[in-house]
Structures are given as structure tokens and as C-alpha cells.
Amino acid sequence: MDQFSDIKRMANQIATAFAAYPEEQAVKETANHIKSFWDPRMRKQLAEVMAKEASALNPVAFAAGKQLGLG
Amino acid sequence: MHTLIKEIDYGTPKSEATRMVTLEIDGQSVTVPEGTSIMRAAMELGTKIPKLCATDSMKSFGSCRLCLVEIEGRKGTPASCTTPVAPGLKVKTQTDHLADLRKGVMELYISDHPLDCLTCAANGDCELQDMAGAVGLREVRYGYEGDNHVFAKNNGSENFRYQPKDESNPYFTFDPSKCIVCSRCVRACEEVQGTFALTIDGRGFASHVSAGMDEDFLASECVSCGACVQACPTATLTEKSIIDKGQPDHSVVTTCAYCGVGCSFKAEMKGDEVVRMMPYKDGGANEGHSCVKGRFAWGYATHQNRMLKPMLREKFTDPWREVSWDEAIDFTAKRFLEIQAKHGIGSIGGITSSRCTNEEVYVVQKMIRAAFHNNNVDTCARVCHSPTGYGLRQTFGTSAGTQDFKSVDKSDVILIIGANPTDAHPVFASRMKKRLRDGAKLIVIDPRRTDIVRSPHIEAQYHLPLLPGTNVAIFNAFAHVVVTEGLVKRDYVAERCDLEDFARWEKFISDPKNSPEALEAITGVLAADVRGAARLFATGGNGAIYYGLGVTEHSQGSTMVMAMANLAMATGNIGRDGVGVNPLRGQNNVQGSCDMGSFPHEFTGYRHVADNTVRDLFEKLWNVELDAEPGLRIPNMFNAAIEGTFKGLFVQGEDIAQSDPNTKHVNSALESLECLVVQDLFLNETAAFAHVFLPGTSFLEKDGTFTNAERRINRVRPVMAPKQGMQEWEVVARIATAMGYPMGYTTESEIMDEIARVTPTFAGVSFEKLDRLGSVQWPCNDAAPEGTPIMHIGKFVRGKGRFMVTEFVPTDERTNRFFPLILTTGRILSQYNVGAQTRRTANVAWHPEDVLEIHPHDAEERGIKDGAMVSLTSRVGAITLRAVIADRMPQGVVYTTFHHPVTGANVITTNNSDWATNCPEYKVTAVQVTVSNRPSDWQAEWEQRETEHKRVAIKPLVAAE
């Protein structure tokens, strides 16, 4: 358990939920979801994870973060 | 002012027939639906035919022979309660002959009845007394010397017919000496409640009412719903509160504040004291029925533990200090402003309560958005039904159930998943059981064999005991069967749904990986059973899905809600009577608190804060700039508190320290707050960490509305003034004002008018309309001025129904060698959620402690005996509680309730949550169970907090004059 474990879990869970969709759409839905439901400070934490520990993120979650301009 | 409301008793139930019949009663012509009894037809004319065994909540029985009438051209004197109307009949309800017969009948009854009317509890509310008066009974020719049920001794020796009073039930007594054996109680228990706890034993003069196998009421199957007490025409079954206090003199119609069924009650009063709560026949949700909580467990409102003074303290380890309202309000506003100055606008927030009225919730979320200037508002629905909102919105376009409760009367196949209606939604369960006894088929998907699976005259066609956490898998398997066996209602889908999404879903679901056979190993349910159940659902007529927290409180809660919506659309089961996807809501106003804009990303009516048009509307009306970014949800607030970016929290009527998962985590978040404000009736677990305590009002003092699980907006009316001196919304409005955002409402009705102005689905709602119509179901607007019982008729709210791909993703919470069992949680009938209210009533007679249910095999392996104390350990914590061996549990799964704080069930639940909404995964925790005989560390800690953090400073004694 580290400071970001919940953020990583949550981002990956969202990406996984859209995994059955074509990748482009999955990225878009994940990005939308994060934008609609996450407080800005959580998005900032996601940006930190992307910078420091990208490998902990599912590729769709990472791409969604990129699309949101987080990293 | 108020009078005592007495609904008309028509004697027999209303006929649903559409063909009308005209007849003549005592020379007057009357037209009624075919199948109506003569008794009811007469009552339509205002003619009360004497009766004892008939009442309109149950089918007629024809046993008392008091309701005799004469019909021209027919022989004899038929009973009017069992004789249906026919065209052209000429009926006489009063002749000399009939009068003699009735007197004779009454004379027999009275001759075996104690004549202590003056001191009888039913005096003033006794149908036997009324009938004796109505038939003009003046003398009783038979003495008491003979056979009777009235006296303990007969001519000096033991009277074997006499039975003493049964006072075992905490709320009502049974005095057999007053019984006239009309069997109304027996039939109420069967037809209205569906429990079948009562029977008439013996025959002729020996016949008597017996609970269970001639047990006392408490020991029998009786669930204390009160239906028999209400039905009894004499004092045989009587509320203890009436025995203590006497008959009420006025009543006010209001709404139960316990569960999401939202039953209407008459609060029957003497002065400003409640003497009885009587279910209200014209209540849309309950139509005259009730459960033990609403009917009897209202004593908490005046319980001695209730706090009536505002209190403050610098640190939560200090004792509480009673202060004035002004001081508490100023202190709160000042602290919150200081925190914002130091840590930023986003460093404070609030939580609204599903127990409070729509008006109270609206004002709290408005305070947060307009006075705190952020969107850090969430509600306890986060931890229960948030996935319902998300899932149904994605697929259908509205965050609410599709049907009214009545709809179940028209269902042919009822599918219940992750819900235990007989315990959690008892009054709705009674309705459902009635339909099941009349022939609807039943599919239950639940790890436990819940009571409804096998109950009197009900047997589920399928009970699929799936492993916890595999809901999505089993629903995918259902849909796979429907699609691959050609059972999809193609016409319906083509007309109503988005075809591109459907095609994608169809392809996904047809994949063999979703077949019942492939998923058998995951769900633990036999493929053949899944196929059978899926075929039954798809082909059995109107199919309705009912679900509860066993669906939502999972890591895939939202996915599962969408999976149910998919199945309902594919089988054409949305948009008419008898079908639908129906969430059974936990708390009385979960629906309402969500509707009222309690989520951090949505204004009232589920409109996103980033939507400029909507935000504009609010900014203009509220005259303040609003934040366009979503705020923190409850679990995010806890994380932010621990990280140090969130410092102040306002909690309205909600015990997050007890009800939210991973107690340790929650407690450390609460400990790190600089200002925690709790508005509640009691010093609850959360208040142990609070700096400000604002005493709240009980539902008996509130004026406003609750919205139940069927979107029905019911009025809550005050029967007494606020005991602590101020309505809750007024306290909140004053805090907002003190923080620099003036809020000046004068009445609750004014708040509702504002809600109607800003919320399209509430546009037509006002107190005036609710008082006129009783209740309305939203959407209520120009298009539907009297509300909308059933949604998506003809067209989905979002336009085309949207099939969503629902890939099964197993939860991260796995069993292993150290934690080999799965814990799942739930509740029972007599207690309510965290138990703050019900634990403070006589309901503890049924559930004095939380216990752990465990399968005999799992118990034996661990050397656990029935009733032994065990330690329950998960990856995050451990608690101690009593084990009960239960073969209704599947092997590998254990179960407990969360009604008592000392148990600390949430000490062991984890941070895992639903992917879309962060709704916690309460229903799946990997655990180990071992024999133990000492309290857990957590319990010792709790005991300490219970005494230390809840101290109120003793006021300095004022010197005696």
C-alpha cells in the first residue's frame, strides 16, 4: 500500500471495464469517465503516477491520462 | 384542527373487473364492477350492513352470519359479504326478520365475551361493541355458568377452555378470552402479510386462534408486522401502547422513515404524544400494510439518548460542552472559513443523508455548492445504490427504477438477485409473495438460501447459489442463453434500442466464453440450471428483475446493473406493467437524496456540473458563481483527509464511522480533520471524532418529503414541534448565511418550490399538489402532471436503449490459504442499517447481537460449535462475534449483519470499490474464522471511545438560592 494505490487501482479498474471496446473507444470512454467523476486533485495524482510509475497503469488508463493532458 | 382519520371499510376488496353491474339496494340503484360483493355495493351507497368477519383488506369468509340480507326472488338470507352482485337484483338490508336473526347472532357472541367494556383497551374502537349497538342488542339470555372462554375458573374448578393473555410480543398482547374466532387475524397473516403464522385450531366451540404450534407469539414465526392487530375487531389483539395510553384523539398522515418502501402511516396522537402508528390505507406504497419497524419501532424519537442541545469542543478527545445555537453556528462557520483560508477552497465538504427530507438534503448540497464554493458533496447512497444511478442512466437514461410497486401484481416471472426483500423491504415482499402464491414463477440468485426461496405456499423454480462476486458472470450466461437460443425479442429491440450497440453486445455475449458451461467453474452454478432459469425468464411472460445491495456493492456493481438492463431490453421487459429493472432501495430517502443533487458531479435531476446551460441556470437563481469541476466522493474525501488536503466535513444524519468500509482507514481520516460537524439525533460513532454536534429532528418533527424506491414523493408531516428547537434546514441555512452566503427560507414548501423551478423532473411538484393527490411519482411536469408510475413507455428516456458490453472481471479480493472463506454482509427484518434507531427500541427482542452464519462443514473443519465465539479476520482487521451454524449458507461463504457497532463488521471490509462509482465492495471479503474467546483489539478500542469520546461535561452546579 502506498499513497497512490487507490488511484492506480481505480484508473485500472475503469480501463478494464471498457476493455471489451475497440481501443480507441476504450481510451475515450476511460478519459471521459475520469474527467466526469474525478476531483481535480485526483487527476493530479494520476499525472504523478504517470510520470513516476507508468508501468503500474494499464495502457488504456495511461493513454486516457494522456488524452486528458495529464502527462 | 386535526381529527382522527378513519378510512372507510367497504367490507370486501375492490373488484378489478371492468364490466359494470347495476342493482337495487333498499330501493336505491347502484352501479359497481362485476364481482363486487353486495356488502361493498351497499357501502358505496353509504349503507353499512352489520359485519364482523369481513374487512376490505382480505377476501370474505362468511363465518359470522351477521351480514345477512334478503334478495327478492331468492330463498333464505344469504351473507352479503360472500354474495356477488348481479344485474337487476333487488336487495333488502333491513327487515324485521333480519333484525331478529342478527340479534340472535350477537347474543351468542356476547354470551361468551367478558363484559368489561368500560375498562377494555378497545373501548371506543371495538367492532363487537359497535355491532351490538347497531343491531340493537338489549339483553343476553344465556348466562356465563356454562361452557365459556372467559373465566379462568368455572364453578370453582379449572376452566380448560380458558387461555391466559400472551404478552410475549414487545408491542402487542393477545387476550384469547376476548376472541370471537372471526379468523380475521389468521387471514390477515396469510393474505396481507404472507407469513402464515396463525391458524384456527380445534373445531366448533373448541376452536381458537393459535400462533405457530400453539406457541407464544414471540416464539412463533410471527414477524410482528401488526396486520393481525389491525384486523382484529375486538381487544383480543391490541397494541401495548394503546393499553398503556388509551385511544388516540387525532391523527396526521406521514411517511415511515426507515426503508425505501416508504409506507404511509397515520400517526395517531394524544396531544403531542404518539400513541400508535397505523398503516394508511390510501398510502400508494403500502396500501394499508406495514412492517415491525414502521408500525412499532418509533420509540427512538423520544429515547433518552437523544441529544437536544448543540455541543462543541476544541479537540475530539475533550468532553462535549453544551452551547447555544448561535454559538454552535458561528463556531462552525468560522472554523470552515479559517480552514478554507489556510488550505484552499476545496479543503472542506459535506455529506447529505438519505434519512433526511428532500428539502433538508437540497439545502445542504446548496450550502456546499454556494457557500463552500466547491462540489465536495456526496451522500450515503455512494455506499449503496450509486451503481444503480450510473448503470440505469447509461442504458435507459434515468437514474431510477422503472416501475411502481403495484407493477409486481402483473409479473409472471420474478427474478430476485442480491436482495432479501422479506427482511429488508418487508411490505413490498408481502405484495410480491401474494403474486407468487397466485402463480408467478420465481428465480432467486443469491449465495444464501434466503427466506423467500422456500416460504409458505411459495417455492422458487430456481435458486442459483452463486459464489459472491460473480453476478456479472451469471448474468452474462443468462444473456448468452437468450441470444444463442434465439429468445431475443427482435421486434422490440429493433424498435426501441440502438442497433449498433446491440450488434456489438450480441457478438460479445454470443462468445462461448460467456456460456453457462464455460462460467460454471466461476459462478459455482450448474449450467443446466442457468439455462433453465434463463429460458423461463425469456419465455415466461412478463419478466421483472428486483435487486438490492447484493448487486451494487461489488467491484463490478455498475457493470452488473447494466447487465440486468441488457437482459431486460433483450427480452422486451421494459416499458409496461409487470416488468422492469427495480432497485430495492435501502433507506427511506436514498432515491430523493440522489435526485436532490447530492453527488459531487451533478446538480438536482442528475445534470452534470460541467454542463454550462445547467450551471448557468443555477448561478442566476442562486446568485453565485459555481465550480464546473466534480468534487470528492466519500472514499476520495477519506483519502484526501489522510493526505492532508481535506480538513473540514459537515455530516448530515449519517454514521460514516460505522457504515463505511475499512473502519481503521475511516477513523484515521476522521481523526485528521480539523473540523468535523455532525448533525444527528444521537452521539453516533462518527460523533466520537467530531468538534461540533448539531442535534437533529426525528421524522415526527420534520415537515417535507421523502422519495421512495418507486420514485414516489410522499409527504412527511410534523406531529410535534422540533424537540431541539429548530428545523435542520434552518440550522444549515444559518451556517451558510454566517459563511457569507445568505439563505433565507421561511418554510419547507418554499424549498420545494425552488426544487421544482430548477429540476425538470420535479417541475410539477408542490406541497399543495402532494396534499391534494396524496403522492406523485417523478417525472412530474407538464407532460405528466400527476406523475409517472411506469417509465420508458413507448420510448426510453435517453431515446434509444443502449446495450453495454459487460465483460466479467473478477474482483481483486481473492481467497487464499490464509483467508479461505468469503464474507458477505446483509441485514435482518427487525433492525435497520447501523441500528441507531432500532437498537433504541424493543426490536432488540429479535436481534440482540450480530452473529456469523457459517456452513456446518466449514464450522466442523475449524472445531466451531453452534453459539461459540469466533474471531473473524480479513486482510485489514479482526473482530470477535458469535457463530451460528446455518445450512442455508453455501460452503466457503460466511455471512453477518452490521446492525451493532460493537461488532464492528466494517473493521474487516476493505477499500475495494465499484469501478465506476467507488461504491464499496461490502459483499466480498476474503476472511478466516477461528475459535476465540476474547474480544478483538478493535472492540477494546471501541469500548474506550464509547466512554471517553462521548462524554458531555457536567454543568457547574448553580449555587442554590
Ligand code: SF4
Ligand atoms: S403480527 Fe404479522 S406476522 Fe405476526 S401473526 Fe400478526 S399478521 Fe402474522
Ligand code: SF4
Ligand atoms: S384474535 Fe381477533 S381477529 Fe383473530 S379471531 Fe380473535 S377476534 Fe378475530
Ligand code: SF4
Ligand atoms: S420499514 Fe419499510 S416496509 Fe417497514 S413500515 Fe417502514 S417503509 Fe414500510
Ligand code: FES
Ligand atoms: S361479515 Fe359476512 S359473514 Fe361475517
